[in-house]
Amino acid sequence: MSTSNPTTPSNEEDQKSKKNKRYKFLLGINYICLFVGSVSSSLLSKFYFVHKGSSRWVSTWVQCAGFPLLLIPIFLPHYLFKCSDRKPFSGFTPRILILSVLVGLMLGVNNFLISWGNSYLPVSTSSLLLSSQLIFTLLLSVIIVKQRITFQNLNCVILLTLSSVLLAVGSHHDKPQGLTRAKYFIGFFCTVGAGLLFALYLPVMEKIYREIYNYGMVMEMQVVMEVAATALATAGMAWDGGFPEMRRESLEVFDLGEKAYWVTVMVNVVTWQLVFMGTAGMVFLTSSITGGICMTALLAMNVLGGVVVYGDAFGGVKVVSTVLCVWGFCSYVYGMYLKMKDDEKDKENNGNGEDLIVMSNKDHHHHHEMEMVEVNLAANHV
Numbered sequence: 428m429s430t431s432n433p434t435t436p437s438n439e440e441d442q443k444s445k446k447n448k449r450y451k452f453l454l455g456i457n458y459i460c461l462f463v464g465s466v467s468s469s470l471l472s473k474f475y476f477v478h479k480g481s482s483r484w485v486s487t488w489v490q491c492a493g494f495p496l497l498l499i500p501i502f503l504p505h506y507l508f509k510c511s512d513r514k515p516f517s518g519f520t521p522r523i524l525i526l527s528v529l530v531g532l533m534l535g536v537n538n539f540l541i542s543w544g545n546s547y548l549p550v551s552t553s554s555l556l557l558s559s560q561l562i563f564t565l566l567l568s569v570i571i572v573k574q575r576i577t578f579q580n581l582n583c584v585i586l587l588t589l590s591s592v593l594l595a596v597g598s599h600h601d602k603p604q605g606l607t608r609a610k611y612f613i614g615f616f617c618t619v620g621a622g623l624l625f626a627l628y629l630p631v632m633e634k635i636y637r638e639i640y641n642y643g644m645v646m647e648m649q650v651v652m653e654v655a656a657t658a659l660a661t662a663g664m665a666w667d668g669g670f671p672e673m674r675r676e677s678l679e680v681f682d683l684g685e686k687a688y689w690v691t692v693m694v695n696v697v698t699w700q701l702v703f704m705g706t707a708g709m710v711f712l713t714s715s716i717t718g719g720i721c722m723t724a725l726l727a728m729n730v731l732g733g734v735v736v737y738g739d740a741f742g743g744v745k746v747v748s749t750v751l752c753v754w755g756f757c758s759y760v761y762g763m764y765l766k767m768k769d770d771e772k773d774k775e776n777n778g779n780g781e782d783l784i785v786m787s788n789k790d791h792h793h794h795h796e797m798e799m800v801e802v803n804l805a806a807n808h809v
């Protein structure tokens with residue numbers, strides 16, 4: 428695991444700080460994507476429903492159809508800015524390609540289930556069911572990527588879960604019209620299924636990312652996944668009359684008119700890409716459980732977004748839920764920060780010559796990223 432470069436100590440220091448800066452830069456960008464994407468997609472989905480949009484297929488399709496947008500950050504660095512020597516889409520092995528397609532199909536089914544569940548169940552019920560998702564993410568990441576359960580991550584998962592349970596219990600029981608028992612059960616199983624699939628998606632991605640060493644590759648895999656998910660959604664739509672339904676909805680149902688409808692749908696397509704790209708990047712740069720925690724913690728931001736933009740009521744239970752969420756998330760991030768400082772100190776104490784990094788589970792990708800930049804730097808110098 429250790430690489431000993433024939434470089435002078437000062438050069439080595441330089442490279443280390445460069446790597447660290449690059450890592451922090453990528454982490455920052457990804458979190459901004461996740462943040463902006465999550466808040467705006469939740470606001471826009473609500474906008475769509477408030478103005479009488481109700482198509483399950485449209486909700487499914489917008490979550491993945493924006494994949495061509497990812498081609499911009501993939502191709503620009505190589506062809507326009509010339510700041511990367513790596514040719515886009517050159518690192519796929521058949522194995523990685525097949526795995527990406529399979530995970531993409533899983534994501535497609537998840538998107539479909541979540542849209543179906545949302546259309547049958549009251550918002551409060553579906554949020555309640557989805558609040559179990561983070562616990563499953565932790566459990567599955569213990570099984571799949573040998574994540575260690577620590578006080579820090581367990582504490583955070585419990586606080587965030589409590590926070591989302593409270594939120595769901597405290598929200599309005601706006602029962603959709605004509606909710607029969609059968610429909611309730613369909614909605615129930617779709618939503619639980621979506622939660623489980625998403626909880627599986629995160630550690631499975633982490634496992635696959637352990638075979639790759641480059642952030643560009645993460646985006647490229649994301650394109651492949653989203654193409655697979657879009658193919659599934661498009662096939663479903665074509666088979667079930669989703670396209671005529673979309674057209675009819677734009678012309679007759681959406682109460683702000685056709686133009687506003689297409690703008691809403693298209694902007695939603697963009698915001699969903701930010702969500703999924705941000706999630707994938709966070710999982711690659713940290714771990715599946717940290718990625719899941721970062722996503723879930725944004726629920727509080729979505730609630731605040733609703734309060735600011737739509738004037739939703741904000742009192743009692745929502746306040747408690749938000750406090751729990753912010754508390755849980757901040758203590759997690761602070762704990763991670765302390766651990767990172769500790770590790771850096773340990774490394775310094777071990778001396779420069781010996782570049783042995785003891786990998787804890789959490790650091791895995793940090794180290795990965797370091798290695799990747801090392802590989803790139805080495806390639807550039809040869």
Ligand SMILES: Nc1nc2[nH]cnc2c(=O)[nH]1
Pocket residue numbers: 537538541557560621622623624625702722
């Ligand atoms: N099941 C599920 N699907 C998602 N798609 C985007 N976010 C989520 C999530 O939190 N859960």
